Amino acid sequence: MLDLTPKEVKERSALRINPCKTCQPVGAMFAALGVAKCMPHSHGSQGCCSYHRMVLSRHFKEPAVASSSSFTEGASVFGGRSNVNTAVKNIFDMYNPDIIAVHTTCLSETIGDDLNSFIMDMELPSDKLVVHCNTPSYVGSHINGFFNMMMGFMNYLTKKSGTTNGKTAVFPGWVNPGDIRELKRIAKLMKTSTVFFPDQSGVLDAPMSNKYEMYPEGGTKIEEIRGLGDSKNLIALGEIISVEPAELLEKKWKVPFTLLPMPIGVAYTDKYVMALRDTTKVEIPEELEAERGRLVDLMLDSAQYTHGKSVAIFGDPDIVIGLVSLALELGMIPKYVITGTPKEEFTRKVEALFKHYDVEGCKAKANTDLFELHQWIKNERVDLMIGSTYGKQIARAEDIPFIRAGFPVIDRYGGPLQPIVGYEGGVRLVEKITNALMDRFDRDSTDEDFELVL
């Protein structure tokens, strides 16, 4: 496996090998699937739309609906206006969504299609909406696509009525439906009235019922997006993915925001809980404090198996930062921490964590790939890897225990239904981590050292 990867690391400036990111449009599609009765629409060649639907379906094991402008060579020369006009008409006729969320592709961006004016000139049914955002595939990563689509919705829809709706807006960032349910449950325990945007819970984990619903129950309602400007405050999760949408809401409608890291592990979940407390001025309920206590108890119980163990963590910036924080809480050494997303803020945040916990010899790097991570591991190995499915090749090549977390996980089932955020998500992660390490410990033990009790 990966036999051609040499140990010696050489700086590359042009060749990306085994990427740890994908392009913007899939982020826009995923974000749009978190809006109720919304059809994501890809303005470009058919392949983009097919590829994105494929990876989303493979991760969630659910239908991921989206349509395409189906560019041909002609459209690429003369522009895609008539394609998107035809598409919008057909989508409303055939699939009857309330809203179509258009995102661009490298093709429509390169030819300079002006979606603003296309949409302004469309004749739409009276109760239907079309919004858009620009997602040039050659800028940033899928993370940019996600927040650009959020901002697209907000630019088109948000308003301020003058009176607050008393609600706390929450931007959950790029997480699984199971995470969103957990974040909502915690907010409910804290008696916070919230609007989550976007919200894929219910949509990308729709229950089995013998009836296919194109728009399952779930998703942020259009009215709720409109009302974001009237929010009392905003809690934005994911310091990299949510910062721009949070700043937009503040700039546009003066909604004050608290920007937090993804609530993974104890400290970062504490931050979320404290922010909710600041919002509602409600004391932390015993139930939640007990959850926290159980997680810390578990961490202390199992500390001897995680302490000092080295780990490589890779994936999307905010999820990775959260996982690094948890790993450090467990006394692990996050030796290599990478993301493919080109955001230097990522490196600074991870290095700050290294410093806070006073660990040495750890490397953090943004805008790199799994090929380089593998080379680092070849030079000095780690005890564990945490990240998306694409790490399984390295894990096999180097015989390293491997835990799946983040996006995409396309080779296991059930993950998106359960959280990694919150104290409950922490328990799940700690169990996964200790199991992976201890399974290896058992496997490698000699008969005389193989113990029943650990």
Added chain:
Amino acid sequence: MTANCREKLLEKYSAKVYKNRKEHVLQLDTDKSNTIAANTRAIPGVMTARGCCYAGCKGVVIGPLKDVCVITHGPIGCGFYSWGTRRNKAKPDENTDKNFIPYCFSTDMQESDIVFGGEKKLEKAIEEAVELFSPKCIMICSTCPIGLIGDDVQAVAKRTEAKYGIAAIGYSCEGYKGVSQSGGHHIANNGLMRYVIGIGDKQPKTKFSVNVLGEYNIGGDGWEEERILKRCGIEVKNLFTGDASFEGLKSAHLVHLNLVMCHRSINYIAEMMKTKYGIDWLKVNFVGIEATCKSLRDIAAYFNDSELKARVEEVIKDELATIREDIEHYKKKLNGKTAGIFSGGSRSHHYQDLLKNLGVKTVIAGYEFAHRDDYEGRDIIPNIKEDADNKNIENITVTKDEKLYREIKHGDVAELNAYAGMIPEMCKDDIVVDDYNHFETDELIKSVKPDIFLSGIKDKYSIQKAGVASRQIHSYDYSGPYSGFRGAVNFARDVAMAIYTNSWALVTPPWKHKPMLTGQIKEAK
């Protein structure tokens, strides 16, 4: 199947969409010719299942070449999505081949590359690839922006060859070209024909040597075919292009016969090799028990060798004996069931044979990117009207290679260098759909309710949610092989499992049938 199924489906369309789609949706009529429109533009917004030209070129034909460093020139997405996602299994020779299959190479173009041109970055990327891996061949696959900004990948390939003394081939397979993946297959075929096939001189070891064209070794299908052919004494030189290598394809023109599995994606090479080298091609189908037997017998008939014929019969007899019990077991479970198949451009035909062996009737069949000849047979090719989109895909013509052309003496085979298409195998009132979309899939599932539906990942879960067993026929849901005799058993097992899995019984909760309140009706006094 009700006779007005098609009308009911189409009447829900707006006038404009109706006008287009009525040509692509057939309910078969045995009394008249069943003409279908195919290989035309998808209508924007209808949610076609189609992909793009790049997906056809890199994803289908070029990607599986195990000893080639295939660099995607473009932003990161296209390379990322076509990385290890198609199950084209490959096992390189550890001593001679470098295995590039687990890798994804991309120029990961940034905004400045789009503005100022990406050729420099591509050349730098090639330099880095050469330094790191010293590949014997580099292939460059273009994504949408490349043609628009005017990067010349062919010129870069030429310079690469000159600079490093290795083979390099550029493909202008930008996503917007053509109307589907199909254009990409054609572009890939042209490249292989022009630059690879014919440059090697490695002679086959036997007098019965073949290439299996259009076999991508999904789930190991090609290996199962190879195993059977080898037992018969037939030498498989190349699977095209599953488990294929640049090294092997170079000498592909030296075989005695080309076998064609996926007609759609590779018929260009089959035809061009016939013209240029005199190699006949035989449409085979190794999916299905009888289809496999027939294919083996056709090959033996072609070579017209009594020893080979006898060996083929022996192998068939032996292989059938080993699977008989299993097949009977599953046949009992599946007999009388109905199926729908939506696939790319050949499986909807192939799998009807196998389903038939299991007693399952295919009542709906559709293709994403097939041409009319895949439905109606190659005889209609002269009647196919070219449109502007097709004309954008280069059609190369080859001529007889005076040095290498061979007349191969052969026996009688009913259909040589021919393919009769899918429709002739289907029955009256069956539904055939070209360039199927989400709406049509959903409506047909509701109105026809087949017992099993074989389709792709984009449809799988919506079909399953509607209560119909659903299996992916592109990826076999990570199972397989499904080809040959043993493959038939695997397939039968998987279909039976999909239909009978115990969880189906749990979908409706008990409280839906049992009211919470119970009472007695008392007669009024």
